[in-house]
Amino acid sequence: MKEVKPPKKSYLYYYGIILLVIILLNAFVFPTISGRYVKDVDYSTFLDMVENNQVAEVEIENNYINFVPKDANDKKMYRTGVIEDPDLVDRLHDANVKFTKIVPRELSPLMTFLISWILPLLIFILIGRYLSKKLGDRLGAGGASPMTFGKSNAKIYVEAQTGITFADVAGQDEAKEALQEIVDFLHNPSKYKDIGAKIPKGALLVGPPGTGKTLLAKAVAGESKVPFFSISGSEFVEMFVGMGAARVRDLFKQATEKAPCIVFIDEIDTIGKSRNAGGYGGNDEREQTLNQLLTEMDGFDPDKGVVILAATNRPETLDKALLRPGRFDRRVPVELPDLRGREAILRVHAKKVKMAGDVDLNAIARATPGASGADLANIINEAALRAVKFGRNIVAQEDLEESVEVVIAGYQRKNAVLSTKDKLRIAYHEVGHALVAAKQTHTAPVHKITIIPRTSGALGYTMQVEQDEQVLMSKEQALDKITTFMGGRAAEEIIFSSITSGASNDIEQATKIARAMVTRFGMSEKFDMMALETVNNPYLGGDTTLLVSSETAAKIDEEVLSIIKSCHEKAIQILEDNKDKLHEITKYLFEKETITGEEFMDILTGKTTA
Template identity: 80%
Template sequence: MKRVKPPKKPLIFYYGITIVIILLLNSFIFPLITNYSVKEVDYGTFLNMVDKGNVKEVEIEDTTITFKAKSNNETKVYKTGTIEDPEIVDRLHNADVKFTKVIPKETSPLLNFILSWILPFAIFIALGQWLTKKMQGKIMGGGGGPLSFGKSNAKVYVEKETGITFKDVAGQDEAKEALQEIVDFLHNPKKYKEIGANIPKGALLVGPPGTGKTLLAKAVAGESKVPFFSMSGSEFVEMFVGMGAARVRDLFKQAQEKAPCIVFIDEIDAIGKSRNSGMPGGNDEREQTLNQLLTEMDGFDADKGVVILAATNRPETLDKALLRPGRFDRRVPVELPDLKGRESILNVHAAKVKLEENVDFNVIARATSGASGADLANIINEAALRAVRLGRNKVTQNDLEESVEVVIAGYQRKNAVITMKDKLTISYHEIGHALVAAKQSHSAPVHKITIIPRTSGALGYTMQVDEHETVLMTKEQALDKITTYMGGRAAEEIIFKTVTSGASNDIEQATKIARAMVTRFGMSEEFDMMALETVNNPYLGGDTSLMVSAETAAKVDAEILKIIKSCHQKAIQILEENKDKLHELTKYLLEKETITGDEFMSILVAKS
């Protein structure tokens, strides 16, 4: 059912209500406030006070008599009504009272009309207009009224305010190298003009969230020592049609006035999405904003020193016209850092933290494969917070390793109550993972095993850390990973002859790898190198969609099931062959609750 909104009342309605309230206050409240200290008495009391010599001063008006008199050694103001009394003047004169007759002032009828009606209305209207402008200015995002609706909210930073340079950006050497040319142009434009080279009008920073795209843009401004305009793409889009386009015009106008400068648009996909959506209607305001942005980028001269930087983690959604040469000429990937990059980022963030001398960031960097710069900054901060909680003034290696686990699996659930039966099952499950991984030639070494539950829902976990970072995954490595995931469930089946829900996440991860092997990696004999799936969003979760018929999809599922079953049987075989070590290691883990990879391997290789 469509909800009908009540019609808004006109502005004159609120003016009328205000006038009525003011008149009521003027008639009833203000007189009480003004006259609260004047006491009314009868005429006889007034005469008695005159005869006793208490009255000092009297003002006689047409209808009232106001006088000052002493009462209990205190002078007060009294008021009484007038009566036809011919002797009142003689009585006051004999009592030596100072008295005057107040003559009402004659005023112009026109002046009375203006003061009584025109002036109040003028004040109310002026006040209403002022309040309306203030409200509109706040609601519409302007600075102070309708004339500022099209003003951009771009924040201008200068080098001394940010203090960010390329030294503050670690782990992105390739991106810094690509942007260094822009910095050099802003410093020395002549050498580019002499040879006839044109600096790129714009550079698009693309990469996953938390990799430092915004930080890089600020570093370019800091290195160049030029004004830095920063604005989010969502700030251009408003509920009023034409507002976004007006803000784009204003932003580029400000940039031209302050050239040389850098304009940075964060999350540009908010206004730069492809206009070929295939759906009727669409967001006209967003498209108008995009059209205006395209026009402005064509209209300004990059030789003046205005460089446009933009950032997004959804480059596949951007309009093709925005990415053509002459607009965003250069695409700068800002990817997740490698091992060396992670170690450099940890060192940058740890520079402000007090550390023990034996801290090894290489161990932490190897344990955080796939972490972004923001994740690594969070790990350093979590380690510092843990040190404070434990009453220490320096961060230790143990603090850093624990903070890695906090980011990966959450905080320890110290008050969780787990029965001995469940704890035994969890122990066999985790040792099953570790034992299967250790007995395969293409698996990463076991770093840590724990059965302490975490706030993420994990009842325990086995951490593996590669000695060297790899960028490719072979078919053998993929199969060994799936087999390792199957190790926990296989241990439950061998020891308890049943299965539990503890392997739910293992099953999910193993299925993902098996599906990728078949649909994207070409590691299936059935489909060879046929592409069956495409990645829609590589930087935000990597969602995929099948590109095959229903019949082929059924065959894909069968091939995935075949891989998983084969790995499952391999895990069972490995554990059956090492059942004695499975019991021995589980007993040790149950006693210690947490063991290191070195402890695990020393027991595994020791002779029984």
């Protein structure tokens, strides 16, 4: 059983305890001397007690007179202030009071100097170091003093720590081939120098998130067996102006000392943005850091074996000076893997997991078009977690297929309660998609239909899986895709003569395809091959910007609407012509909740009956 540790108490809790202890000490311990409580009295009371022979002993200090009464039952010690009284000694002598004067011990000149000058200075230095450490922690300097703020935070991985080679990177054969030359140069620089060739100073890895850019950089270092410096672009940018430039200088200084080596700058777009696009002034910290990076890349000799690798998913924002020959000479695309690449990636990650002998990774690869390497690794891990959840020690095909659906649509909402009416409507909606897809020529086969709600918000979905990798999309395929998206709403209109919000995502996807056909694919007779829209950030969402006037934009909307209406009418016609099958398949899906593509096609072709 895992031990549950109690939460740590805040510093205010301990400060409160210390304050309470001090108060108790002041109240009960410090006011006592030799077990007696100290009572302050005025000087006249002291004289009266002396004359009445009530004082047993007196101690005279510089500022106070402490005296003890003769009464054994009186446990208090009395104290009064010192007043100029020349007759005090005579009074005490006449009253037979034992008295003494306490003279403070004088310190030597050396001790006085140490206490007065050296001790305060030491205390000041210790406080300064403490505050400096706290400031360094707040600013991300790792507890360093302000004198070390210019030091680079680059992590150094040696061969024994990385242990990553090109064998660990799958699905990126072209990228590995482009980087193999760098590895070969670091191993055999002489054959390049003999012919007069120079290795590229830097290589820029460009691609969507999760495609393995950082993994490729580590693999280059692992294959080369040289030190590997890794730093993120954001670590150069701090609150102090000039610190980023200082860290760039320090990074290249360290790299030169440890050459041959590889320096990897992740997310270089943080400091490498175009100086005309950022809108910041000439003294901006980011611009100073970029200028220093450009200077350092010009200044070092590539023959020493220092290779700069950088990664970004926003190459369009980088400064042109950073991309010119002599700096980042080579641009290496790290794109989303194709069908063969996805299968290879799945096999790499499957080696770390116990798999059943009949697992078909090719089927999983075909079901995940557009998935990155990180997505595929997550699918394998989710399958392993599901196998453990159901008490198995190996991963089966059903675990992998369910993990694909988890990544695409989320987990099943088994506790979601749907009314019979809503459940029936969702069943007709999904069968409408599947039936329209099956009755068209340029669509992918139906793989699965389900009406079990998912955590992503989907109340059901129809999964289609291409038999082969699709690189291009024809106009006919685009129109058939839109028509398939319209199938769900069309089924609701035919059966229930009403519409719901369930087709919102279908409408969004269909509109995107129709708009792309008109503005970017040149699939509209009205606009022919005119470029009407450009894509921004293709690796991060693909936002678009119109390149036309408002009048042309209105005509674009009319053309997009015409395409959607035409596909909507086609979907309705397909379902009207196959209304009996729509009812039959929906009844079967309503009872089973989930059916395979084979079951769907058997009912549709008449091989079996629902």
